[in-house]
Amino acid sequence: MALIQETDFGTPSPLRYSELVAQSLVTLEIDGKPVTVPAGTSVMRAAVEAGVSVPKLCATDSIKAFGSCRLCLVEIDGRRGTPASCTTPCEPGMKVHTQTPRLAKLRRGVMELYISDHPLDCLTCAANGNCELQDMAGVVGLREVRYGYEGANHFDKKKDESNPYFTFDPSKCIVCSRCVRACEETQGTFALTIDGRGFASMVSAGNKPFLESECVSCGACVQACPTATLTEKSVIAKGQGEHSVVTTCAYCGVGCAFKAEMQGSEVVRMVPYKDGKANHGHSCVKGRFAWGYATHADRMTKPMIREKITDPWREVSWEEAVGYAASEFRRLQAKYGNESIGGITSSRCTNEETYLVQKLIRAAFGNNNVDTCARVCHSPTGYGLKTTFGTSAGTQDFDSVEEADVILVIGANPTDAHPVFASQMKKRLREGARLIVIDPRRIDMVRSPHVQSDYHLPLQPGTNVAVINAIAHVIVTEGLLREDYVTERCEAATFELWRNFIVEERNSPEATEPLTGVPSADLRAAARLYATGGNAAIYYGLGVTEHSQGSTMVMGMANLAMLTGNIGRRGVGVNPLRGQNNVQGACDMGSFPHEFTGYRHVSEGPVREQFEQAWNVPLQSDPGLRIPNMLDAAVEGTFKGLYVQGEDIAQSDPNTKHVTAALAAMECVVVQDLFLNETASYAHVFLPGSSFLEKDGTFTNAERRISRVRKAMPPMAGKADWEATMALSNALGYPMTYTHPSEIMDEIARLTPTFTGVSYARLDELGSVQWPCNDKAPEGTPIMHIDRFVRGEGRFMITEFVPTEERTTGRFPLILTTGRILSHYNVGAQTRRTENNAWHSEDILDIHPFDAEYRGIQDGDRVAITSRAGETSLRARVTERMQPGVVYTTFHHAITGANVVTTEFADWATDCPEYKVTAVEVRPVKKESEWQARYRETKRLTTQIAGVHDLTPAGAGD
Numbered sequence: 011m012a013l014i015q016e017t018d019f020g021t022p023s024p025l026r027y028s029e030l031v032a033q034s035l036v037t038l039e040i041d042g043k044p045v046t047v048p049a050g051t052s053v054m055r056a057a058v059e060a061g062v063s064v065p066k067l068c069a070t071d072s073i074k075a076f077g078s079c080r081l082c083l084v085e086i087d088g089r090r091g092t093p094a095s096c097t098t099p100c101e102p103g104m105k106v107h108t109q110t111p112r113l114a115k116l117r118r119g120v121m122e123l124y125i126s127d128h129p130l131d132c133l134t135c136a137a138n139g140n141c142e143l144q145d146m147a148g149v150v151g152l153r154e155v156r157y158g159y160e161g162a163n164h165f166d167k168k169k170d171e172s173n174p175y176f177t178f179d180p181s182k183c184i185v186c187s188r189c190v191r192a193c194e195e196t197q198g199t200f201a202l203t204i205d206g207r208g209f210a211s212m213v214s215a216g217n218k219p220f221l222e223s224e225c226v227s228c229g230a231c232v233q234a235c236p237t238a239t240l241t242e243k244s245v246i247a248k249g250q251g252e253h254s255v256v257t258t259c260a261y262c263g264v265g266c267a268f269k270a271e272m273q274g275s276e277v278v279r280m281v282p283y284k285d286g287k288a289n290h291g292h293s294c295v296k297g298r299f300a301w302g303y304a305t306h307a308d309r310m311t312k313p314m315i316r317e318k319i320t321d322p323w324r325e326v327s328w329e330e331a332v333g334y335a336a337s338e339f340r341r342l343q344a345k346y347g348n349e350s351i352g353g354i355t356s357s358r359c360t361n362e363e364t365y366l367v368q369k370l371i372r373a374a375f376g377n378n379n380v381d382t383c384a385r386v387c388h389s390p391t392g393y394g395l396k397t398t399f400g401t402s403a404g405t406q407d408f409d410s411v412e413e414a415d416v417i418l419v420i421g422a423n424p425t426d427a428h429p430v431f432a433s434q435m436k437k438r439l440r441e442g443a444r445l446i447v448i449d450p451r452r453i454d455m456v457r458s459p460h461v462q463s464d465y466h467l468p469l470q471p472g473t474n475v476a477v478i479n480a481i482a483h484v485i486v487t488e489g490l491l492r493e494d495y496v497t498e499r500c501e502a503a504t505f506e507l508w509r510n511f512i513v514e515e516r517n518s519p520e521a522t523e524p525l526t527g528v529p530s531a532d533l534r535a536a537a538r539l540y541a542t543g544g545n546a547a548i549y550y551g552l553g554v555t556e557h558s559q560g561s562t563m564v565m566g567m568a569n570l571a572m573l574t575g576n577i578g579r580r581g582v583g584v585n586p587l588r589g590q591n592n593v594q595g596a597c598d599m600g601s602f603p604h605e606f607t608g609y610r611h612v613s614e615g616p617v618r619e620q621f622e623q624a625w626n627v628p629l630q631s632d633p634g635l636r637i638p639n640m641l642d643a644a645v646e647g648t649f650k651g652l653y654v655q656g657e658d659i660a661q662s663d664p665n666t667k668h669v670t671a672a673l674a675a676m677e678c679v680v681v682q683d684l685f686l687n688e689t690a691s692y693a694h695v696f697l698p699g700s701s702f703l704e705k706d707g708t709f710t711n712a713e714r715r716i717s718r719v720r721k722a723m724p725p726m727a728g729k730a731d732w733e734a735t736m737a738l739s740n741a742l743g744y745p746m747t748y749t750h751p752s753e754i755m756d757e758i759a760r761l762t763p764t765f766t767g768v769s770y771a772r773l774d775e776l777g778s779v780q781w782p783c784n785d786k787a788p789e790g791t792p793i794m795h796i797d798r799f800v801r802g803e804g805r806f807m808i809t810e811f812v813p814t815e816e817r818t819t820g821r822f823p824l825i826l827t828t829g830r831i832l833s834h835y836n837v838g839a840q841t842r843r844t845e846n847n848a849w850h851s852e853d854i855l856d857i858h859p860f861d862a863e864y865r866g867i868q869d870g871d872r873v874a875i876t877s878r879a880g881e882t883s884l885r886a887r888v889t890e891r892m893q894p895g896v897v898y899t900t901f902h903h904a905i906t907g908a909n910v911v912t913t914e915f916a917d918w919a920t921d922c923p924e925y926k927v928t929a930v931e932v933r934p935v936k937k938e939s940e941w942q943a944r945y946r947e948t949k950r951l952t953t954q955i956a957g958v959h960d961l962t963p964a965g966a967g968d
């Protein structure tokens with residue numbers, strides 16, 4: 011017997027389930043069938059359990075019952091009237107009837123009223139065959155409409171087509187309010203209301219077109235709508251799907267599961283998958299709508315080569331391309347040495363593909379010169395959490411937040427960067443959890459509809475460590491620590507050393523306030539709340555890691571969690587909100603130069619021997635070069651060849667001038683990508699990549715969840731990325747013979763203790779699984795460090811605050827910090843090739859009114875931004891979201907060149923660049939920078955030669 015909570019018809023999480031079991035049960039009878047459910051369950055839900063279907067329109071399985079449509083009426087023995095089953099709670103002994111002549115008549119009457127005000131264009135309607143109104147008319151047996159269609163109706167209501175992805179056709183609306191409730195409960199944006207009363211009632215996005223409203227285009231309302239009122243434009247254009255494939259989003263580290271609805275090998279729409287354990291049927295604008303890039307005209311589908319980067323590209327066969335790349339790599343190794351080449355794995359690609367690239371480099375190149383984009387984002391997470399807890403990954407599953415009492419968001423902007431998790435977090439906040447935000451900007455989590463942080467600590471960029479130390483100082487000196495937890499679970503010696511350090515007066519809020527800019531009273535209050543408010547969970551992002559003290563800060567947060575006993579159960583933890591869809595997986599798969607899969611050092615003899623045996627080749631015991639080392643060595647002339655899969659270092663890595671100089675100095679750059687990206691301008695071989703829709707594999711999200719990626723269409727270029735890597739390896743003389751990615755996963759499982767239980771069969775059975783998944787945890791590990799830390803005892807690390815060397819000066823008096831926006835993803839290669847440009851067609855510089863006025867900058871002006879690394883220009887937005895002295899921009903458009911100004915400063919432990927702190931000056935200008943003029947010319951030539959579009963936004967030189 012299944013037990014299901016009344017207001018949540020989705021799959022209950024384990025704890026909610028056990029809570030329900032603990033509740034009192036009631037037994038009743040529905041249409042003569044006995045059913046037992048938890049007290050409080052609705053009659054409609056109980057009917058589902060009894061296998062009885064009750065007609066409904068305004069109820070869904072994901073939002074609270076509302077009771078407006080009156081279609082789900084039932085009769086109950088001993089009760090007068092016909093109550094709505096969706097809002098009537100079960101009681102012991104109830105005898106419910108769902109199918110009686112009286113109910114049938116009432117339901118037909120209700121449907122008749124709906125249909126009399128509904129256009130009768132079913133045969134040509136986009137929802138035909140997938141319309142609940144149509145279905146229910148059939149279910150209740152409506153055969154005629156007596157009222158005629160000439161009376162008052164809504165047929166002449168105008169469509170709102172402003173949103174690029176869906177239409178709103180009010181003439182078809184039955185005012186069931188499902189969209190309004192989905193926007194509130196599922197998404198948490200509160201963009202919709204029902205305006206007017208009675209016959210005049212109408213759904214409204216704040217009396218504005220959807221595109222101009224607060225709507226963030228998550229699509230939850232479209233999914234909830236039972237009619238064609240809110241409909242995907244892709245469905246209107248192409249019709250309903252004929253089959254579907256369950257797969258995983260290829261954008262961010264939330265890892266939402268989707269059903270790709272297909273017509274043949276064409277996607278019709280992406281529907282968030284209700285059984286997806288990371289998203290429970292929700293999504294954001296990128297995953298649900300921004301998939302058009304996958305078949306964009308700019309997709310490169312032919313391998314190409316050229317001897318010099320000034321030559322035109324020549325299309326060649328796969329054999330010729332990989333043969334040429336292999337011969338060049340071997341030539342370079344013969345001429346410049348074994349270590350003169352290397353490669354970069356992709357966090358956009360699958361685990362299996364990433365594994366193959368690092369295997370190719372270690373086994374076929376014969377060195378450890380492999381790195382990944384985590385170098386420039388979450389490498390400090392790996393270092394910091396491994397040092398303190400013993401594992402390079404977050405501690406919780408996303409659902410854990412449902413039991414958090416205090417949520418501490420540090421250097422993360424979940425509503426833009428991890429939107430589906432942000433919705434889950436906001437739901438918990440609406441239920442009463444408290445919120446502390448530590449961020450230089452007033453991000454949406456600080457204040458938005460129905461969300462109000464208790465404390466916002468607007469620190470100066472670069473002072474994270476001072477702030478986290480001050481919080482720990484308050485907790486220790488005010489005696490708010492969990493001595494019992496620390497004694498039982500953590501190393502006594504390191505804790506004592508750390509305690510002596512943290513209580514020093516220089517770590518107090520008062521002493522650090524002049525540096526951090528955080529009022530000491532607020533900091534003290536926030537520290538007390540974190541320590542005493544119940545389950546306290548930390549969620550953090552690149553605002554923590556991309557600093558010269560990124561690793562120190564990660565350890566500072568780990569200290570704080572151990573200090574307060576907030577590790578090892580639901581509702582707590584230290585949780586990195588990881589960026590790219592498979593950045594966790596890329597790290598797990600041995601993409602770092604010093605580690606094999608599962609974070610085992612290449613110098614560990616037994617581990618290396620295991621790989622040597624499995625791969626049948628001797629392996630090196632010294633760590634290889636990191637990305638910045640490779641680039642420096644290229645400029646110095648010792649590093650000559652690079653294989654880059656699915657990564658655009660010319661746009662994403664700091665100090666663009668240095669990166670491009672390094673690329674230009676190499677003799678063989680092989681780029682494998684969907685598009686001719688910025689790095690491809692410096693490539694000699696281009697191998698066309700495959701999108702997530704074109705291959706099988708797995709992605710691992712921020713909660714260590716391994717989910718299947720399933721092939722929905724054939725690879726446009728004839729090979730999936732794993733097949734291209736195999737071809738290159740074979741051409742290099744190191745044989746790879748996999749026939750399916752499942753065989754690669756089987757090899758990973760054989761060689762990786764935390765993956766021994768992972769297989770495609772297990773993933774198909776369980777849907778997804780969180781590593782470690784092995785004999786000890788065959789169904790995976792949602793929460794880590796429950797009884798003991800992976801390393802044994804938790805280790806406190808001294809986190810001395812060392813100010814970054816990147817200081818503001820008279821010449822560069824402002825601090826630039828960079829980040830992402832909801833509608834775009836990373837370097838924008840995918841999202842710029844979608845309608846998401848409607849929200850963000852260019853990168854903008856946010857600046858405080860005080861700083862703007864001082865410099866004579868008006869909202870919308872073009873401004874130059876200059877650092878000691880370089881100069882670029884973009885438009886300014888004057889906003890009080892910024893604090894004085896700090897400016898902010900995104901890096902989604904290559905022409906902006908945000909990384910032209912970022913510097914080479916980096917995290918001391920991992921070389922993760924300090925993107926978040928660059929000293930700059932800003933001034934109004936009339937035209938673009940010299941760098942931008944050069945970029946436009948190069949881009950014009952490259953795109954002309956390759957015959958693709960130049961996606962660089964116009965509007966410069968104004």
Ligand code: SF4
Nearest residue numbers: 183184186187189235
């Ligand atoms: S738009 Fe759709 S979901 Fe919203 S009230 Fe109308 S019919 Fe219901």
Ligand code: SF4
Nearest residue numbers: 193225226228229231
């Ligand atoms: S798309 Fe999302 S944010 Fe926009 S109105 Fe619908 S539910 Fe609300």
Ligand code: SF4
Nearest residue numbers: 259261262266294297
């Ligand atoms: S939240 Fe992330 S994983 Fe989910 S749909 Fe959006 S981009 Fe995709």
Ligand code: FES
Nearest residue numbers: 068077079080096
């Ligand atoms: S489904 Fe119960 S009133 Fe609409």
